[in-house]
Amino acid sequence: GENVEQHPSTLSVQEGDSAVIKCTYSDSASNYFPWYKQELGKRPQLIIDIRSNVGEKKDQRIAVTLNKTAKHFSLHITETQPEDSAVYFCAGYPNSGGYQKVTFGTGTKLQVIP
Amino acid sequence: DTEVTQTPKHLVMGMTNKKSLKCEQHMGHRAMYWYKQKAKKPPELMFVYSYEKLSINESVPSRFSPECPNSSLLNLHLHALQPEDSALYLCASSQLDRNSYEQYFGPGTRLTVT
Numbered sequence: 001g002e003n004v005e006q007h008p009s010t011l012s013v014q015e016g017d018s019a020v021i022k023c024t025y026s027d028s029a030s031n032y033f034p035w036y037k038q039e040l041g042k043r044p045q046l047i048i049d050i051r052s053n054v055g056e057k058k059d060q061r062i063a064v065t066l067n068k069t070a071k072h073f074s075l076h077i078t079e080t081q082p083e084d085s086a087v088y089f090c091a092g093y094p095n096s097g098g099y100q101k102v103t104f105g106t107g108t109k110l111q112v113i114p
Numbered sequence: 115d116t117e118v119t120q121t122p123k124h125l126v127m128g129m130t131n132k133k134s135l136k137c138e139q140h141m142g143h144r145a146m147y148w149y150k151q152k153a154k155k156p157p158e159l160m161f162v163y164s165y166e167k168l169s170i171n172e173s174v175p176s177r178f179s180p181e182c183p184n185s186s187l188l189n190l191h192l193h194a195l196q197p198e199d200s201a202l203y204l205c206a207s208s209q210l211d212r213n214s215y216e217q218y219f220g221p222g223t224r225l226t227v228t
Contacts (some may be wrong), residue, residue: 032215043204043219044157062131074151100145100208101170102217105154 002027002094006105015114023071023109025088029114032093033073034102034104039086047088048075075083118220120205126226127196135223137188137205146181146188147217149204157204163188164210195227 009015013019020049025033026111027091048065057064061080066073077084080105090105118139127133137146138220149157162170163182177199179191188205205220 015148034216045219046216049216087154100147100164100210101159104158107154107156109154111119 002030002092002103004090004092004103004105006090006108008108009106010109010111012111012113014040014078014081015082017080019075019077019080019084019110019112020055021075021088021110023074024070024091025092026071027092027094028068028071029094030064033064033066034091035075036089036091036104038088038089038107070106075112078108080110082112085110085112118205118207118218118224120203120220122223123221124224124226126228127192127195128228129197130194132181132191132193134192135190135203135205135225137190137207137220138186139218139220140186141207141218142185142209143207143218144185144210145180145208147192147206148188149206149219151202151204151222161190178200192225195225197227200225200227 006022006023011019035047035048037047038044048062048064050066055066061078063076078080088108091102093102117151121136147162148160151157160174161180177194179216181189182193202222202224204222205218208217
C-alpha cells in the first residue's frame, strides 16, 4: 500500500517568513496529492491540492510543488501569519486502493511566532 | 450546502454502553467515510461506503459497526468499547468521480470511553 512520509514534525517560523513542509510517497501510481490544515479541536480542511499532471499550483500565499520522478511534493507558505499556526497533513491517493482511500502523512505542527 | 454534520459533538460512555454516532451530508456525495483520530496523529481510515455499500473495512474491531441507511446518512454503532477507543471520530464525504477527489470532513465527535 501507499506510504507517505512527512517532514518536519514541528516547524517554528517568525511572522512574515516562509514555511516549507515536505512529503514523499511510495506508490508511483498515486495521482492526487491534497494538503489539509487542522486547527486545534477542528476538522481537517483542504487548503490546496495538486494532480500528477501538474508540477506546481499556487493560491495566494500557498503553493504546492510536485516532483513525480523523485516522488515528493511540498507545501510552501509565504508571508506567514499567526493564523497559519496549525497542524498540516499531506496525503496521497494510492492507485491500488482506488481514489477513495487516502493515506495521510504524519503531520507538521506549524507555529508562527508574532 | 457544502457541509458535513456530525452528532453528538461530545460523547462519554462506559465500556458496557451502546451508543451511535451520526453523520449527514446533502451534497449528493456517494462516498462516505469514518476516520479515527488520536491526539497529535493523522486521521486513520476505518470504513468507506460507496453507493451505500461497504467497500472498505480497514480491519476494524467488531465493536465498531457502521451503517449507511441512505446516501445522505452514515452511522457508527458502538458497543463494548475499550478506553483506548477514546478519540476524535471524523466523518467525511466525497464524490465518486475521478475528476473530483476532495473529501469534506465533518467537525467530529469527541469520544471518551470510561
